[in-house]
Amino acid sequence: xxxxxxxxxxxxxxxxxxxxxxxxxxxxxxxxxLTVIExxxxxxxxxxxxxxxxxxxxxxQIYIGARVCEEMVARAxxxxxxxxxxxxxxxxxxxxxxxMLGKRIVGSxxxxxxxxxxxxxxxxxxxxxxxxVADRLDILLISTLMLPAALKVREVRDGLARRGHRPRIAVxxxxxxxxxxxxxxxxxxxxxxTAADAIxxxxxxxxxPR
Amino acid sequence: MTTSLDRVVTTLGHRxxxxxxxxxxxxxxxxxxxxxxxxxxxxxxxxxxEGQLRLLARYRGDCLYPFFHASxxxxxxxxxxxxxxxxxxxxxxxxxxDPSAIDTLxxxxxxxxxxxxxxxTTIAALKARVGDTVPIVGVVISPFSLPVMQMGFxxxxxxxxxxxxxxxxxxxxxxxxxxxxxxxxxxxGATGICYFDPVSSITCVPRARYLETGQPVAKRTLARIAGxxxxxxxxxxxxxxxxxxxxxxxxxxxxSCHEDPAALKAEAAGRVALLGNLNGVAMRTWSPTEAEAExxxxxxxxxxxxxxILSDTHGEIPWQVPDEVLLxxxxxxxxxxxxxLDWVDGDRGPEPAS
Numbered sequence: 001x002x003x004x005x006x007x008x009x010x011x012x013x014x015x016x017x018x019x020x021x022x023x024x025x026x027x028x029x030x031x032x033x034l035t036v037i038e039x040x041x042x043x044x045x046x047x048x049x050x051x052x053x054x055x056x057x058x059x060x061q062i063y064i065g066a067r068v069c070e071e072m073v074a075r076a077x078x079x080x081x082x083x084x085x086x087x088x089x090x091x092x093x094x095x096x097x098x099x100m101l102g103k104r105i106v107g108s109x110x111x112x113x114x115x116x117x118x119x120x121x122x123x124x125x126x127x128x129x130x131x132x133v134a135d136r137l138d139i140l141l142i143s144t145l146m147l148p149a150a151l152k153v154r155e156v157r158d159g160l161a162r163r164g165h166r167p168r169i170a171v172x173x174x175x176x177x178x179x180x181x182x183x184x185x186x187x188x189x190x191x192x193x194t195a196a197d198a199i200x201x202x203x204x205x206x207x208x209p210r
Numbered sequence: 211m212t213t214s215l216d217r218v219v220t221t222l223g224h225r226x227x228x229x230x231x232x233x234x235x236x237x238x239x240x241x242x243x244x245x246x247x248x249x250x251x252x253x254x255x256x257x258x259x260e261g262q263l264r265l266l267a268r269y270r271g272d273c274l275y276p277f278f279h280a281s282x283x284x285x286x287x288x289x290x291x292x293x294x295x296x297x298x299x300x301x302x303x304x305x306x307x308d309p310s311a312i313d314t315l316x317x318x319x320x321x322x323x324x325x326x327x328x329x330x331t332t333i334a335a336l337k338a339r340v341g342d343t344v345p346i347v348g349v350v351i352s353p354f355s356l357p358v359m360q361m362g363f364x365x366x367x368x369x370x371x372x373x374x375x376x377x378x379x380x381x382x383x384x385x386x387x388x389x390x391x392x393x394x395x396x397x398x399g400a401t402g403i404c405y406f407d408p409v410s411s412i413t414c415v416p417r418a419r420y421l422e423t424g425q426p427v428a429k430r431t432l433a434r435i436a437g438x439x440x441x442x443x444x445x446x447x448x449x450x451x452x453x454x455x456x457x458x459x460x461x462x463x464x465x466s467c468h469e470d471p472a473a474l475k476a477e478a479a480g481r482v483a484l485l486g487n488l489n490g491v492a493m494r495t496w497s498p499t500e501a502e503a504e505x506x507x508x509x510x511x512x513x514x515x516x517x518x519i520l521s522d523t524h525g526e527i528p529w530q531v532p533d534e535v536l537l538x539x540x541x542x543x544x545x546x547x548x549x550x551l552d553w554v555d556g557d558r559g560p561e562p563a564s
Contacts, residue, residue: 015371052413055412055413055447055449055468055469057416058412058413058414058415058416058419059413059414059415060367060370060371060414060415060416060419061416063364063367064367064371096294097292097300098292098300098301098302098303098304098362099363100362100363100364101362101363101364101367104364146297146298146300147297147491147494147528147530148294148296148297148529149297151296151530174445174491175491177468178445178467178489178490178491178492178523179489179491179492179495181495182491
């Protein structure tokens, strides 16, 4: 599997869909889909995220790579939704602006990892609070690009608290990378420096619900 | 007496002026100085003119920055601007909702766009006040980066990787608009043009893709802009493409706070100057002592020999950055930025605050 990890990483970084599918199919010939997801897809997506953080690959490669992985996993495992089996209920949202790419990449990476979250699209603070309460969410992932939107996570947290609801909130996006203390200042429970960080965060919270 | 323009021209010639030039790229802070909302402030050229002059007097920077907001260019293409109380106006929903719309897209005329006219009026008024003493920095969004607002980043990346013909057509439309918009600002009195091109950074696309796309677009566009240009990557990384960026004809690169200015300066090798790279997001919670330490660190890394302008990493200082931090940054430039930088080799200053 180590050789396949290198092969898949290189294929995704090269945006070579055919080569990526060949590596994935070779892995599927050796192990069942869930094992391939756990031992190949998830680590390679994490490696891609780390490479982006270090400036070795670009956002476009992460985006295309996540899409390719999502499609491959959907082909091998058509219904990977762990949310159907009594696991905590989660959703992902863009807060207050129209920059949707980060949410799209995180959503693809989570689906490629066998995790399905509800997609809330783009929402303002009050509407988001209403919907989280109505859906009785346990996990909320918030993507932001602009600093003012990142600061509004505090309003989401406080609005939910006033309604007696305290889901776990993970945040991601540029403002949180520029100020590593910001996620705590706005009342989040975790911060993802890369899109792939969402995988262990959601898995951890899924395995140990409040 | 050395003027700000003298200082900037000297450093762009890779020589040491009297001190490190400082571009405090404040836009929304002008609204604070006039006691206006951000929406009301940007609604009238007189507001921005007065705001910029007040900011120049208060913070003693080395440029005027009559940049309103990037979404003005999307307005020119029929889009809308979303205003908020505490941050930059943002582009609303994409105007190119389907790639097929690119086939009939035409470049808007600058004269037909009221928002762009307000910017030109502002530049002309500032030029009348400062003449040739302070650089007036005009702004365009590069043809290669504008599609992020025109159609959304996700749809644009799909286009970049899957539909080269429509990419070429979109670049042609945006190129025509960008050249006219840049030259209109120069005619109005801008000293130079800041060409915002974050998609060309290695944060967004790999170097190979940049060399096939963003770089040729920049070469064509900058060649037709009738004045000096600076390429700003708006916090995107430049390591490994500094020489490629210099090949476009740009005179300055705005660089990321996530990179080492000393390494980038070595890569620039005297071919292009650097602008940056104070962390604007972290800046909002700095103490004056932390601000001084950051200024000292960046000057120590990139100031020697000229070819450097101290600024923020993004090309716009957040609304949340308080007055006292901006004043502390400016005071620190007086304290640590006067040439020759004799203190640099022996004292690179305390560890950075972020």
